Amino acid sequence: QRITIKDKDGKLAGFAYPGLKAEEDGSVSLRLFAEAGERQEQTVAGLRALYCLQFTRQCKALAKDLLLPRASWPFYQGIASHEEFHEDLFCFVLDEIFHCRAGLIPEQKEFAEIVQEVANQGLHGPAMQIRQQVVDVLQERRAVLDFIGGIEQSCRKMPRLGVTPADCRHFRQEVAVLLPPRFLQKMGLGDIQHIPRFLKAIRIRLERKMQNPGKDAEKAAQLAVYQERLKHFREKDSLSAEQLELLREFALMIEEFKVSLFAQELKTAFPISAKRLDKMWSETKKSLDNF
Numbered sequence: 001q002r003i004t005i006k007d008k009d010g011k012l013a014g015f016a017y018p019g020l021k022a023e024e025d026g027s028v029s030l031r032l033f034a035e036a037g038e039r040q041e042q043t044v045a046g047l048r049a050l051y052c053l054q055f056t057r058q059c060k061a062l063a064k065d066l067l068l069p070r071a072s073w074p075f076y077q078g079i080a081s082h083e084e085f086h087e088d089l090f091c092f093v094l095d096e097i098f099h100c101r102a103g104l105i106p107e108q109k110e111f112a113e114i115v116q117e118v119a120n121q122g123l124h125g126p127a128m129q130i131r132q133q134v135v136d137v138l139q140e141r142r143a144v145l146d147f148i149g150g151i152e153q154s155c156r157k158m159p160r161l162g163v164t165p166a167d168c169r170h171f172r173q174e175v176a177v178l179l180p181p182r183f184l185q186k187m188g189l190g191d192i193q194h195i196p197r198f199l200k201a202i203r204i205r206l207e208r209k210m211q212n213p214g215k216d217a218e219k220a221a222q223l224a225v226y227q228e229r230l231k232h233f234r235e236k237d238s239l240s241a242e243q244l245e246l247l248r249e250f251a252l253m254i255e256e257f258k259v260s261l262f263a264q265e266l267k268t269a270f271p272i273s274a275k276r277l278d279k280m281w282s283e284t285k286k287s288l289d290n291f
Contacts, residue, residue, distance in 0.1 A: 020046025040103035075138035088184035162213030205262035
């Protein structure tokens with residue numbers, strides 16, 4: 001949604017984008033924004049604040065209950081500080097429960113229905129379930145990073161068949177791609193639900209690479225062409241929301257392809273093959289070439 005702005009002569013001067021803004025005094029106001037991206041970001045925060053006004057006491061208690069002990073910092077080490085992580089987690093939980101992430105302002109009836117639904121089911125229970133799903137992802141991340149670290153340390157003391165310190169750095173980077181810094185700001189619950197399986201696939205691949213480096217190299221060659229395609233277009237700036245979504249879908253297919261190549265026993269979430277990747281890439285490239 002946008003509003004046309006005209007100058008005093010009636011000529012097009014630009015556009016304004018209506019959205020919500022969370023004010024410092026705790027209120028929420030309707031504002032016009034110069035950019036669509038800013039409108040979405042501010043509206044998401046405004047929606048959170050608006051729903052929190054309906055559940056003031058519960059949200060205040062929830063902010064405390066979501067906190068992980070400081071001893072848990074290895075889980076999110078390299079992702080965010082203690083304060084940043086818990087701020088992101090609180091926002092992530094609210095976005096999931098109140099459906100804020102799209103930044104779309106609901107009609108009054110829809111808003112009331114969401115409030116009633118949360119009032120009926122309670123806020124705390126679903127929020128803690130989401131928290132546990134995030135913790136499960138972080139625990140798997142920590143386990144894989146510790147496994148890679150152990151292999152790397154062993155390599156430095158005594159060369160291991162098929163694995164070098166450079167390989168370990170590569171696999172550590174793959175973990176970082178799956179869970180980048182402040183990932184809770186960029187992903188939804190649907191995005192992270194597959195990540196523990198992708199992390200397990202990294203560990204299985206590394207274990208098998210030590211046993212048969214030649215076979216791993218053959219499979220890696222099949223994968224490399226798709227990774228290069230993704231990398232090339234990820235480096236472009238100012239992609240549209242639709243183009244970013246196509247790249248996200250292609251990246252997800254690549255992760256599932258890795259599972260099919262290196263850790264078949266984990267099974268893929270949907271059928272995947274080089275042929276399916278080629279078809280998806282053809283559609284993606286057509287959109288990106290119009291950039």
